[in-house]
Amino acid sequence: MWLGWQDASGVNHSAYNFGVGYDYLDLMGMEMAEGRFFSEDYPSDPTNSIVVNEALVADQGLINPVGQKLEGWLEFIYAESPTIIGVVKNFHYQSLHQEVLPAVINMHPEYYNFMGAILVKIDPANTTEALALIEKTWKEVRPGQPYNYVFTDEDIASQYASEQRWQSIVTYSALLAILIACMGLFGLALLTVTRRTKEIGIRKVMGASVGSITRLVSREFAILVGLASLLAAPLAYFGMSKWLEGFAYSIEIGPWVFVAAAVAALTIAMVTVGVHSYRAAHTNPADTLRWE
Numbered sequence: 112m113w114l115g116w117q118d119a120s121g122v123n124h125s126a127y128n129f130g131v132g133y134d135y136l137d138l139m140g141m142e143m144a145e146g147r148f149f150s151e152d153y154p155s156d157p158t159n160s161i162v163v164n165e166a167l168v169a170d171q172g173l174i175n176p177v178g179q180k181l182e183g184w185l186e187f188i189y190a191e192s193p194t195i196i197g198v199v200k201n202f203h204y205q206s207l208h209q210e211v212l213p214a215v216i217n218m219h220p221e222y223y224n225f226m227g228a229i230l231v232k233i234d235p236a237n238t239t240e241a242l243a244l245i246e247k248t249w250k251e252v253r254p255g256q257p258y259n260y261v262f263t264d265e266d267i268a269s270q271y272a273s274e275q276r277w278q279s280i281v282t283y284s285a286l287l288a289i290l291i292a293c294m295g296l297f298g299l300a301l302l303t304v305t306r307r308t309k310e311i312g313i314r315k316v317m318g319a320s321v322g323s324i325t326r327l328v329s330r331e332f333a334i335l336v337g338l339a340s341l342l343a344a345p346l347a348y349f350g351m352s353k354w355l356e357g358f359a360y361s362i363e364i365g366p367w368v369f370v371a372a373a374v375a376a377l378t379i380a381m382v383t384v385g386v387h388s389y390r391a392a393h394t395n396p397a398d399t400l401r402w403e
Contacts, residue, residue: 114215116183126167126213127204128185130222138232139202146177146197149218153196157218161193165201167213181215188221206270210359230263293383296332300384304328328388329381336380340373347372 115125129135136148144165149156161181168176173195180192201211229249233241242260249258268275307328314324348364355361 114185116185119182124170124183124213126163126170126215128222129204129214129216131216131218133218135216135230136199138230141202142200144198144200146195148197148199156196157220158189159191159193160196160218162197162199162216163195164199164211164214164216166211167215168198170213184215185217185219185222188219193217207358207360289379293379296380296383297386300328300332300387303331304387304390325385325388329384332380332384333377336377337373340369340376344369344373 112128113125114128115123117123131149133149133151135141136143146162148162149160153160161184163176163181167173173179176195176198179195181195182192184193186192199216203211204214205212231241231245233245245260246258249256314327347369351364355364
């Protein structure tokens with residue numbers, strides 16, 4: 112839960128508060144940036160100590176935070192301001208649309224009175240038995256609290272449901288656009304080759320090679336596809352940049368993305384056009400000129 116407090120200077124701060132157990136660090140696969148995590152070797156840890164994330168250290172402007180006290184934090188629980196014993200590396204506890212904000216991890220026994228959820232790692236092979244045991248234990252420990260559960264991977268996936276829907280829409284739309292474009296190119300190439308049948312026949316009589324004739328027919332399509340790629344790249348960059356602005360953490364759009372897209376489009380176009388070009392280049396000039 113989010114909690115706010117005032118430090119010794121009267122400055123307001125806020126941070127997300129986690130109530131955890133000794134195994135939390137290993138359970139979640141988190142790493143320490145400095146200091147240590149809670150340990151049963153130190154009996155005073157639950158009531159006197161806290162662990163913070165790197166975002167809180169930066170927000171507070173702390174230098175050498177390990178050993179310092181977090182003034183004003185949870186005064187209604189701690190007898191005196193708790194001591195920072197470790198700094199955990201920033202971890203995402205919200206959607207990637209948001210930056211990692213300050214967080215405090217505590218083990219104070221009284222804080223568990225405010226807890227409404229427990230993280231449990233179970234064996235996927237025994238999910239049914241594990242859920243039944245967890246429900247039984249929950250009702251014994253928190254008899255007045257309703258029991259329900261959610262799988263963490265499903266909970267995380269739900270945060271990006273809209274992105275997954277857009278991914279499907281964009282993927283199928285792109286495939287449909289490529290199919291329609293190939294059909295159009297195929298028809299246009301057939302029309303072009305048909306119109307230039309006599310020219311191709313004369314060029315073959317004059318000694319033109321199959322490769323040169325194929326390049327001749329394909330060149331104009333390559334130019335058109337190249338111009339289309341140049342026009343599409345700025346629009347695609349603008350649209351993707353606007354979409355990525357909704358994420359606090361996102362990839363950088365490098366020029367290689369557009370180069371790869373242009374090469375892919377050119378390859379598809381040349382394969383489509385090349386079928387007709389190659390067939391026309393292998394036509395017997397005598398038959399071509401007689402037909403003309």
